[in-house]
Amino acid sequence: MKHRLKSILCPVVVTAMLLCMAVACGTTSIEENSNTVEEEMIEKEPIVVGFSQLGAESDWRSANTQSMKSSFTGLDGYTMIFDDGQQKQANQIMAIRKFIQQEVDYIVLAPVTENGWDTVLQEAKDANIPVIIVDRRVNVEDESLFVCWIGSDFELEAQKATEWLHQYAENKKIPAQDIHIVNIQGTLGASAQIGRTKGLQDAAEKYGWDLLAEVTGDFTQTKGKEVMKSLLQEYDNINVVYCENDNEALGAIEALEEAGKKVGSNLINGEVMVISFDGINEKARSYVQEGKISCIAECNPLLGPLVRVAIDTVESGGVPNKYYYVNEEIFSANPNITSVTVDKKEYPVTIVAK
Numbered sequence: 174m175k176h177r178l179k180s181i182l183c184p185v186v187v188t189a190m191l192l193c194m195a196v197a198c199g200t201t202s203i204e205e206n207s208n209t210v211e212e213e214m215i216e217k218e219p220i221v222v223g224f225s226q227l228g229a230e231s232d233w234r235s236a237n238t239q240s241m242k243s244s245f246t247g248l249d250g251y252t253m254i255f256d257d258g259q260q261k262q263a264n265q266i267m268a269i270r271k272f273i274q275q276e277v278d279y280i281v282l283a284p285v286t287e288n289g290w291d292t293v294l295q296e297a298k299d300a301n302i303p304v305i306i307v308d309r310r311v312n313v314e315d316e317s318l319f320v321c322w323i324g325s326d327f328e329l330e331a332q333k334a335t336e337w338l339h340q341y342a343e344n345k346k347i348p349a350q351d352i353h354i355v356n357i358q359g360t361l362g363a364s365a366q367i368g369r370t371k372g373l374q375d376a377a378e379k380y381g382w383d384l385l386a387e388v389t390g391d392f393t394q395t396k397g398k399e400v401m402k403s404l405l406q407e408y409d410n411i412n413v414v415y416c417e418n419d420n421e422a423l424g425a426i427e428a429l430e431e432a433g434k435k436v437g438s439n440l441i442n443g444e445v446m447v448i449s450f451d452g453i454n455e456k457a458r459s460y461v462q463e464g465k466i467s468c469i470a471e472c473n474p475l476l477g478p479l480v481r482v483a484i485d486t487v488e489s490g491g492v493p494n495k496y497y498y499v500n501e502e503i504f505s506a507n508p509n510i511t512s513v514t515v516d517k518k519e520y521p522v523t524i525v526a527k
């Protein structure tokens with residue numbers, strides 16, 4: 174796979190064919206014909222991309238995998254070897270080593286957590302295989318170990334969501350100390366968890382909200398439900414549940430409803446507000462319309478085409494941007510908050526019709 178130009182026909186056959194043609198037609202020199210025909214006979218081997226995906230924990234992840242697979246189908250000069258790391262970094266490291274042995278042309282890594290990639294990425298570099306990081310980030314000493322990173326600004330997503338909550342509380346004149354939040358975090362050590370947790374902690378400190386607890390729900394619906402159940406046993410005053418993805422939110426809503434709570438944004442009337450991230454799951458989107466999820470900060474999983482652009486840039490001798498952020502929206506059914514401002518920049522809220 175390292176030598177991507179191959180002849181369909183061996184030179185002996187080509188020469189024999191050319192001789193016959195030249196003799197039959199009695200035309201120009203064999204040399205001249207030989208070049209043209211041989212060029213036509215040369216075909217490009219596909220570019221092989223080894224993709225180490227971290228797992229299949231959420232709808233976001235499935236959409237991300239799908240986006241990658243449909244960008245490297247094997248039909249138009251790109252093909253992909255897919256490996257599911259099942260949430261374990263050790264599996265992802267093994268997959269990368271296998272890709273190196275297989276001499277793939279590019280390695281794409283969606284890392285489960287940020288730390289511990291230096292050694293294996295150095296191995297890829299030593300083998301001259303360019304590495305592209307997608308979605309979450311890697312925390313490495315030497316940034317030349319990867320060509321570029323493509324993904325979301327997780328902290329910005331959190332800032333948008335928390336600004337939305339702040340405006341909501343201001344509009345309803347709810348004092349900051351009456352906002353009692355629990356955070357169902359994502360996989361600990363994953364960039365999406367780190368950014369979304371930081372955004373909430375900063376806002377809680379800035380506005381004086383009561384951040385009761387932070388517990389991981391591993392980005393899954395099952396764990397989200399389990400964690401919500403035990404939080405409800407521990408605290409009787411929770412009125413905001415901040416879920417670091419939609420699957421956790423769906424689980425948390427199940428637990429809240431089973432405990433007889435009403436989910437919604439009317440905190441004054443005792444409803445429990447749910448805030449979440451992603452916006453790819455159909456049910457979560459319909460919950461926004463119904464007001465069961467008060468707002469979702471979007472996280473865009475469609476990274477496949479962008480990875481292709483990065484590879485094409487490298488193929489044509491260029492250097493892709495080191496960090497490429499995808500654009501993301503914020504969704505809510507509340508018509509009164511039309512935009513949120515973060516670092517003096519205004520982001521419009523997409524108001525979904527009820």
Ligand code: GYE
Nearest residue numbers: 231233308365392418472
């Ligand atoms: O938000 C969550 C997924 O890293 C952005 O991981 C990704 C997150 C996404 O499991 O649903």
